[in-house]
Amino acid sequence: MITQQQPTQGKVSSFADQLTAVGIRIQEDKPLPGMTAQLKLRSKDWGFAAKVAAQNKLRWSAVWGDHRPPKIIIRALLFGVDGHLLLQTEVTEGSPELPSQAEFFIVASRPERYLQDMFGVRFQEKKDNRRWIRHQAWLETDFPLRQTFPVAGNPVENTKPDNNYPFPAVDGEGVYQIPVGPVHAGIIEPGHFRFQAMGENILRLEERLGYVHKGIEKIAVGRDLDGLIRLAGRVSGDSTVTHSWAACQAIERALEINLPPRALSLRAILSERERIANHLGDIGAICNDVGFSFAQYQMSRLRELWQRQNQLIFGHRLLMDLFVPGGVSVDLSKDDILNLQLEIEQLRPEVEELLPLLLECPSLQDRLRDYAFLTTADAQRLGAVGYVGRASNLQDDLRRDAPYAPYDQLDVKVPAFSEGDLIKRMRVRGEEILISLDLLSKLLKQLPEGSLSVDYSLPGREVEGVGLVEGWRGETLAYLRLDDQGKVLRYFPRDPSWLTWQALEMMLDGVIVPDFPVCNKSVNGSYSGHDL
Amino acid sequence: MNGWILAIVQTSLLLLCAPLLTGWVKWIKCKLQSRQGAPPWQPYRDLFKLFKKEVVLAESASPIFRVAPYIVFGVTVLAGSVVPMFAIGLPTAAIADVIVLVGFFALGRFFLALAGMDVGTAFGGMGSSREMTISSLAEPAMLMAVFTLAMTVHSTNLASMTRYLLEQPLQLYPSFVFSAMGLLLVAVAETGRIPIDNPATHLELTMVHEAMILEYTGRHLALMEWGAMLKLMIYGMLLGDIFFPWGIADSFAPLPLLIGFLSLFLKLFLLGLSLAIMETGLAKMRFFRVPQYLGLAFILCLLGMLSHVILEIN
Numbered sequence: 001m002i003t004q005q006q007p008t009q010g011k012v013s014s015f016a017d018q019l020t021a022v023g024i025r026i027q028e029d030k031p032l033p034g035m036t037a038q039l040k041l042r043s044k045d046w047g048f049a050a051k052v053a054a055q056n057k058l059r060w061s062a063v064w065g066d067h068r069p070p071k072i073i074i075r076a077l078l079f080g081v082d083g084h085l086l087l088q089t090e091v092t093e094g095s096p097e098l099p100s101q102a103e104f105f106i107v108a109s110r111p112e113r114y115l116q117d118m119f120g121v122r123f124q125e126k127k128d129n130r131r132w133i134r135h136q137a138w139l140e141t142d143f144p145l146r147q148t149f150p151v152a153g154n155p156v157e158n159t160k161p162d163n164n165y166p167f168p169a170v171d172g173e174g175v176y177q178i179p180v181g182p183v184h185a186g187i188i189e190p191g192h193f194r195f196q197a198m199g200e201n202i203l204r205l206e207e208r209l210g211y212v213h214k215g216i217e218k219i220a221v222g223r224d225l226d227g228l229i230r231l232a233g234r235v236s237g238d239s240t241v242t243h244s245w246a247a248c249q250a251i252e253r254a255l256e257i258n259l260p261p262r263a264l265s266l267r268a269i270l271s272e273r274e275r276i277a278n279h280l281g282d283i284g285a286i287c288n289d290v291g292f293s294f295a296q297y298q299m300s301r302l303r304e305l306w307q308r309q310n311q312l313i314f315g316h317r318l319l320m321d322l323f324v325p326g327g328v329s330v331d332l333s334k335d336d337i338l339n340l341q342l343e344i345e346q347l348r349p350e351v352e353e354l355l356p357l358l359l360e361c362p363s364l365q366d367r368l369r370d371y372a373f374l375t376t377a378d379a380q381r382l383g384a385v386g387y388v389g390r391a392s393n394l395q396d397d398l399r400r401d402a403p404y405a406p407y408d409q410l411d412v413k414v415p416a417f418s419e420g421d422l423i424k425r426m427r428v429r430g431e432e433i434l435i436s437l438d439l440l441s442k443l444l445k446q447l448p449e450g451s452l453s454v455d456y457s458l459p460g461r462e463v464e465g466v467g468l469v470e471g472w473r474g475e476t477l478a479y480l481r482l483d484d485q486g487k488v489l490r491y492f493p494r495d496p497s498w499l500t501w502q503a504l505e506m507m508l509d510g511v512i513v514p515d516f517p518v519c520n521k522s523v524n525g526s527y528s529g530h531d532l
Numbered sequence: 533m534n535g536w537i538l539a540i541v542q543t544s545l546l547l548l549c550a551p552l553l554t555g556w557v558k559w560i561k562c563k564l565q566s567r568q569g570a571p572p573w574q575p576y577r578d579l580f581k582l583f584k585k586e587v588v589l590a591e592s593a594s595p596i597f598r599v600a601p602y603i604v605f606g607v608t609v610l611a612g613s614v615v616p617m618f619a620i621g622l623p624t625a626a627i628a629d630v631i632v633l634v635g636f637f638a639l640g641r642f643f644l645a646l647a648g649m650d651v652g653t654a655f656g657g658m659g660s661s662r663e664m665t666i667s668s669l670a671e672p673a674m675l676m677a678v679f680t681l682a683m684t685v686h687s688t689n690l691a692s693m694t695r696y697l698l699e700q701p702l703q704l705y706p707s708f709v710f711s712a713m714g715l716l717l718v719a720v721a722e723t724g725r726i727p728i729d730n731p732a733t734h735l736e737l738t739m740v741h742e743a744m745i746l747e748y749t750g751r752h753l754a755l756m757e758w759g760a761m762l763k764l765m766i767y768g769m770l771l772g773d774i775f776f777p778w779g780i781a782d783s784f785a786p787l788p789l790l791i792g793f794l795s796l797f798l799k800l801f802l803l804g805l806s807l808a809i810m811e812t813g814l815a816k817m818r819f820f821r822v823p824q825y826l827g828l829a830f831i832l833c834l835l836g837m838l839s840h841v842i843l844e845i846n
Contacts, residue, residue: 176654363727514662515738515818
């Protein structure tokens with residue numbers, strides 16, 4: 001395990017100077033709360049700025065649009081060792097042309113296709129302009145996230161079959177295609193995987209997602225803040241705490257609310273509990289996908305006990321709807337704290353006993369070691385976050401590298417490995433469980449007294465905020481713009497799955513078809529969080 | 533006449549008991565994973581349920597797809613009827629020797645693989661291709677083991693093999709030890725158990741046997757499932773007959789028959805137990821390791837043959 005700290009290397013604070021040095025005209029704005037810097041660019045410099053960012057080793061994190069007639073504001077988020085930088089430009093809705101950043105940050109390709117589908121932004125000189133999220137349910141001229149588009153959509157009688165998606169062909173003798181999904185034999189979310197294979201060898205995999213598009217961003221518009229948090233908790237069921245926290249943080253930063261320390265600690269407790277539950281489940285599921293069901297049942301048992309405790313103490317197995325703007329809606333009594341501490345002491349020895357057992361089981365090692373590599377170079381090129389990145393030594397963890405309260409008071413260890421194979425992605429999860437247990441006992445021990453939430457006043461003007469939280473899958477973003485009444489004008493949640501789904505396509509070098517499910521499980525991207 | 537009645541009874545018992553063996557293995561596995569588990573007779577309920585359900589056929593299904601379940605099931609029953617269960621000397625034993633038995637299995641597999649490809653889904657084709665890869669390596673090993681045994685007992689008839697072994701004083705043949713190990717590996721591969729195939733998986737891409745029957749429903753599926761259960765039982769009986777023949781009845785008197793039945797019960801009980809323990813402790817093997825695994829089986833069987841030729845003749 002690598003203990004040396006090594007987050008993304010670039011610095012966002014010097015980015016403005018670097019842009020000026022190459023002759024890009026920029027306008028430095030006062031950064032939004034939580035951001036280190038904010039730069040406005042002319043739209044024609046959009047692609048070139050990405051090139052400079054890539055050269056300076058910044059990590060590309062997200063891009064999203066915001067329709068403010070007659071303009072569409074485009075924003076991209078970059079991460080450096082000293083924090084986040086917001087890059088902004090605008091295009092007119094009449095001719096929304098923008099240079100693509102995908103050439104310099106491959107991971108930007110799909111988010112740009114998403115922008116193209118939802119806002120009608122046309123990316124110049126971009127190789128891949130295929131539809132991404134829209135499939136055939138909307139007309140070529142419909143752009144759902146423009147303000148003129150009705151929330152209910154323009155339903156057509158029968159949706160056209162989505163059968164001519166142009167997957168690039170791989171030719172050659174004996175090459176064939178395997179279409180998998182969107183309906184699967186197991187109970188998982190829908191997504192389509194297209195393999196080009198030769199015999200059992202995977203030559204190429206391409207994902208096709210978007211089957212669980214729910215219109216989260218569109219239905220968020222006009223909601224009040226409580227309604228928004230409820231919605232944010234449903235972006236992806238397994239990350240309900242993460243997305244709720246990110247949205248709350250965005251609100252609180254926008255409205256400049258200072259949270260009571262007790263609320264912050266409780267939020268962290270909920271977040272770590274979510275992390276532990278999901279990692280427990282994932283470790284079992286990875287083993288189960290290579291036919292080792294013993295691990296699956298042991299881990300499911302631990303996860304089940306953990307979630308029952310959630311139900312008992314917090315009133316919800318997945319910890320849904322416990323966040324409110326300005327605080328939390330749940331408190332812990334002295335007894336609850338004792339119970340939770342006791343539970344930690346029960347879980348830790350079990351995990352400490354099970355993990356080595358799994359990591360040393362020869363037949364499991366045979367399947368998981370030295371297989372499905374994501375190299376450090378690829379992880380950096382991609383900006384893979386969370387456990388996928390950490391297994392390949394891209395360590396970025398906002399709790400350590402851009403800490404938000406209460407993590408700024410805590411010493412968060414980040415486990416990392418350099419190999420990036422299947423078993424390392426499993427080990428990172430195991431180590432994170434143990435680290436989270438430590439954090440939990442510290443948080444419970446030092447739980448400050450005080451109120452659970454604070455009252456806040458509505459802004460009285462249009463405000464915006466960005467929330468950034470390290471969820472169990474990785475860096476999770478929520479962008480929010482509110483009107484003077486506190487109603488939502490724009491909500492954009494970016495699940496880390498946007499970044500990790502693409503890692504899956506890159507790790508299949510030399511992998512055979514029957515081993516794909518375990519590779520998929522080792523990444524475990526969220527379909528719902530991605531499809532919005 | 534007695535013999536024929538007994539043969540019919542035996543085959544019916546085989547049909548009846550096969551789901552119990554599968555259920556027993558599943559139940560033990562559940563217990564080993566500290567789960568409550570469905571009772572061992574759950575497979576009966578599953579089969580009953582499937583037989584009641586209507587059959588849904590793919591539009592592209594040809595008649596082969598429809599007849600395959602009957603052929604696969606029928607051939608498996610036929611194969612089962614020639615393997616001594618709790619008595620030897622049944623008239624059915626004369627129908628076929630052990631080489632024909634291997635042929636029966638191959639015939640069933642041929643139709644299974646055809647049916648897998650018939651509907652034209654990617655998974656069916658993948659399953660058939662994998663099944664053929666596995667069996668093309670497993671069959672030579674199995675035949676090699678069979679030949680070794682046949683050379684010792686001077687017969688390829690299963691009943692005479694068992695009788696010969698029972699009449700011999702107890703002695704350890706090196707060739708038998710090697711063949712037993714080889715045949716055990718083959719049996720695990722041929723019945724689709726972990727570490728070769730995972731009968732409990734829901735992951736289409738990893739399936740072998742399940743992928744071929746993915747498109748089946750209702751009674752067709754029931755027959756396919758039942759056929760697979762029979763196959764497990766037949767391999768169990770085969771291993772018992774050849775390597776642990778003690779207890780099997782060599783006359784049709786009630787007492788030997790009872791002992792034969794009880795000993796069979798005990799053998800399958802233990803076999804199921806060891807299968808469950810092995811499946812709990814092992815992960816599934818990477819598919820490209822299967823040739824090595826079956827290569828090992830073949831080498832073991834070959835060693836059995838060599839040690840017979842070198843050590844045991846005279």
